[in-house]
Amino acid sequence: MMFKIVLYSILFFFNIDLNSQQFKILKPKEIKFSTPFSLIIELDNNINNVTYVSTETLKNSDYICTSIKIKKNKIIAELIAFNVGISTFPSITINVEGSLREIKTPPLPLEIKPLYNPKETDEIKDITPIVEFLWWIKAIIIALVFIFTYIIISILTKNKKKEVTIMSQPDTRTPYEKAMDRIKELISKKLIEQDKIKEYYTELSDILRKYIEEEFFIPATQMTTNELIKRLKNDIKIEIIILLREFLEISDLVKFAKYIPEIEKINKNTIDVENLIKTMNQHIVEKRKEEEKLKNEAINK
Numbered sequence: 001m002m003f004k005i006v007l008y009s010i011l012f013f014f015n016i017d018l019n020s021q022q023f024k025i026l027k028p029k030e031i032k033f034s035t036p037f038s039l040i041i042e043l044d045n046n047i048n049n050v051t052y053v054s055t056e057t058l059k060n061s062d063y064i065c066t067s068i069k070i071k072k073n074k075i076i077a078e079l080i081a082f083n084v085g086i087s088t089f090p091s092i093t094i095n096v097e098g099s100l101r102e103i104k105t106p107p108l109p110l111e112i113k114p115l116y117n118p119k120e121t122d123e124i125k126d127i128t129p130i131v132e133f134l135w136w137i138k139a140i141i142i143a144l145v146f147i148f149t150y151i152i153i154s155i156l157t158k159n160k161k162k163e164v165t166i167m168s169q170p171d172t173r174t175p176y177e178k179a180m181d182r183i184k185e186l187i188s189k190k191l192i193e194q195d196k197i198k199e200y201y202t203e204l205s206d207i208l209r210k211y212i213e214e215e216f217f218i219p220a221t222q223m224t225t226n227e228l229i230k231r232l233k234n235d236i237k238i239e240i241i242i243l244l245r246e247f248l249e250i251s252d253l254v255k256f257a258k259y260i261p262e263i264e265k266i267n268k269n270t271i272d273v274e275n276l277i278k279t280m281n282q283h284i285v286e287k288r289k290e291e292e293k294l295k296n297e298a299i300n301k
Contacts, residue, residue, distance in 0.1 A: 022047060022103055023094075032113050033084050036066065041075040041094070041105060049097040050075060057090040062112070081112045175214035176281040182207045183274060197260050201269075205251040208244075208273050215284055225252060240279055247272050 026040040043050070053075055055065045062083035069076040075094065081087065089110050094103040173181070186207065191200040212220040212228070216235065220228055225248040233241050247269055253259035261269070 023105070025105060025108060027108070027110065030113060031081055031110055033081060036078060036080050039077045039079055039089070041077070043073040043075070043094075043103075045073055047073055047096055047103075050094055051097045052095040053077075054093040054095070057092060061090050062087045063089060081110070084112050084114050086110070087112050174281075175211050176277060178214070179207055179211040179277045180274070182210070183270070187270070192263065192266055197266065198254055198258075200266070201251045201254040204270065204273055205248060205255075208247070208276065211277050212280070215280065225249060236280060236283055240276065240283065243272060243276055243279075247276065 023041050023043045026042065028037050028039075031037050050070050050073075053068050053070070055068065055077075058065050063079050063081055065077055065079055067078040069078075077092075079089075086109055089108040091104050091107050094105070096103060171178070183204070186200070186203050191197075191203075206221065209220040209223075209228070212218065212232070216232070218228075218231055223231065225245065228248070229241060229245050232244070250259075250261065250265075250269060254261065
């Protein structure tokens with residue numbers, strides 16, 4: 001009796017499991033951090049009826065068990081280690097059918113290596129400072145801003161040059177030609193079809209006044225109808241003055257008195273303005289020819 005007590009005491013002191021004769025544990029040559037590996041427990045040949053393997057002790061360890069496979073007298077545990085260095089794999093319990101006693105594996109120290117194990121000759125480099133990384137980003141952003149700014153300025157400058165070129169080209173059209181083109185443009189707007197009668201008469205009378213302003217060099221667009229008639233009555237024929245006054249009065253009624261003439265009247269007024277401009281242009285041309293003739297006669301004398 002005394003001998004058994006001493007024997008058990010020695011086994012306990014040296015952490016020797018009574019079940020150690022019933023199995024052996026096969027571990028891989030190398031275990032790496034967060035990399036799956038297999039731990040194989042081989043039981044004695046006479047133990048081939050394993051019913052259950054408990055992994056409760058792994059919950060608070062550095063290991064996680066992904067699967068347990070039992071093949072006759074072999075138990076294959078698929079594991080993943082989540083630590084680096086020497087880490088103790090805890091004891092697990094194996095239940096055998098027909099046996100009142102459980103088999104427990106002893107705690108097993110395992111060496112877990114990092115994923116990358118630098119050689120002694122490798123140069124260990126410091127982590128790139130975040131400030132340096134941000135500096136490169138800032139440099140790239142600044143460069144892109146300069147590029148986009150240059151492109152935008154180039155486009156705007158080119159467009160501006162085109163506008164200056166277009167604006168710098170003199171308009172060689174005569175006042176008569178300008179007026180005729182403006183009337184065509186007004187008709188193409190189709191304001192009459194849109195019931196914009198007031199806008200139509202406003203633009204039509206402005207075209208007529210603009211022609212008089214450019215042809216006779218008077219501020220016709222800023223003058224009232226009465227002022228304009230008084231200013232022109234000594235320069236053009238009375239028949240033209242009558243037609244001019246008639247149209248301007250109708251135009252004033254449409255613009256200021258909300259008078260809406262019929263379509264036939266609107267079309268007639270448009271033709272009247274064209275005829276007025278043509279007649280005044282002919283009058284100016286004839287007048288200038290007469291002045292030129294008198295001038296030449298005076299020179300010849």
